[in-house]
Amino acid sequence: MYEYRHYRDNLVQDESVKRYRIVQEESDIQVTSEKDYSDFLKEELLKIRKDIKRAIAINPDFLHSLTPIEDERLESIEVARLMIEASKKAQVGPFGAVAGAVNDLLAKAILDKRILILENGGDLYIAGNRDIRIGIYAGQSPLSNKFALELAKEDLPLGVCTSSATVGHAYSEGAADAGLVIGKNSALADAFATAFTNRIKKEEDIEEALNWVMGHEDIYGALAIMNDKIGAMGNIKLAEWK
Numbered sequence: 393m394y395e396y397r398h399y400r401d402n403l404v405q406d407e408s409v410k411r412y413r414i415v416q417e418e419s420d421i422q423v424t425s426e427k428d429y430s431d432f433l434k435e436e437l438l439k440i441r442k443d444i445k446r447a448i449a450i451n452p453d454f455l456h457s458l459t460p461i462e463d464e465r466l467e468s469i470e471v472a473r474l475m476i477e478a479s480k481k482a483q484v485g486p487f488g489a490v491a492g493a494v495n496d497l498l499a500k501a502i503l504d505k506r507i508l509i510l511e512n513g514g515d516l517y518i519a520g521n522r523d524i525r526i527g528i529y530a531g532q533s534p535l536s537n538k539f540a541l542e543l544a545k546e547d548l549p550l551g552v553c554t555s556s557a558t559v560g561h562a563y564s565e566g567a568a569d570a571g572l573v574i575g576k577n578s579a580l581a582d583a584f585a586t587a588f589t590n591r592i593k594k595e596e597d598i599e600e601a602l603n604w605v606m607g608h609e610d611i612y613g614a615l616a617i618m619n620d621k622i623g624a625m626g627n628i629k630l631a632e633w634k
Contacts, residue, residue, distance in 0.1 A: 409507055416441055419494065424509040429502060436501045440471050440494055447472035458485040471497055474579045481608065482583035484590075491515040492553055492582025499578075505549065510578075514556070515585070517578040519549035526552060527633045530570035530617040531559040539622075540633040541572070541615070547627070550612070551578030555589035568592040570617040571601075574627065576610035584611055592616055598623040 412430050414421050416437045423433060448455045451463045454472065460480040466472040471493050478489035495510045495517035502508055505519040518524055524543045530536040543550065554572045557565075571589030575581030584605055591601040598616045602625040605614045613626030624630070 419512070421494070421498070422511040424507065424511075425502070425504070426506050427504065432501070433498055436498055437494070440497050443469050443471045444490070454486050456485075459483070461486060475583075478579040478583040481580065482587040484583055484586045488586035489579045489583035492517075492551055492578035492580070495551070495578035495582075499549070508549075514559075515551070515553040515578060515582045517549065517551055518543060521545055524548070525631065528570065528572065528615070528617070529554075529559070531556060533569040533617050534620050535617050535622055536569070537633055540631045542629040542631050543574075544629075547612075549577075551575045551581030553578060553581035553585040555585040557589060557592075565590040565593075567594065568598075568616050568618045570615075572615045573605060573611060574613040576612070580610055584608065584614075588614060588616070592618060595619060595621045 474493040475486040475489045479486045491512040507520040510517040526541045573585040588605045613628040615624040
């Protein structure tokens with residue numbers, strides 16, 4: 393089993409894969425793959441970022457809105473379309489799906505997916521021909537780094553995205569240390585992770601939030617951590633993280 397660790401300074405334990413960063417302006421993505429696609433992916437990322445800026449120039453609400461938007465002018469811009477579609481399903485603003493949509497488009501450009509992990513601010517696209525284990529980081533919670541999420545190769549590719557009210561600078565209406573969602577793709581998982589975490593303002597909200605997120609098509613599993621409490625539903629297999 394190949395082990396992917398959420399923190400970037402840890403060495404890869406599988407010598408058959410490469411790990412490298414691609415950075416364009418504010419985008420900082422760590423890639424795990426069998427070959428080094430850094431030059432190609434940097435060019436692809438630059439194109440995606442230009443398209444995002446073009447969408448914002450057409451409609452500034454694309455950047456600022458905290459609720460879904462409608463704009464036919466953006467349908468021809470692939471990244472904007474992915475973000476808008478995912479945000480409508482989760483009932484969040486388009487930028488609630490930006491990292492996941494970027495992941496999906498970068499992955500689409502890479503045909504070799506024997507192992508491909510894109511980590512973009514805690515939001516992941518995961519494909520591969522082997523089982524994968526992911527450590528779960530939840531800030532200052534005593535449960536942080538205690539569990540691993542195990543993903544079977546038969547279930548890949550997937551999006552696995554995490555939102556947090558206590559880690560990072562992203563806006564959140566909730567209070568959970570981590571809200572993780574497994575979805576059909578990374579954009580969808582990203583949008584629903586945002587919406588899922590927004591619903592958890594106290595520990596008693598975890599169960600209701602899990603029921604809500606798991607009631608949506610193409611969401612396969614969800615997990616929430618707040619303080620010393622954890623709740624999970626769906627296709628979630630946890631193991632001790634060492």
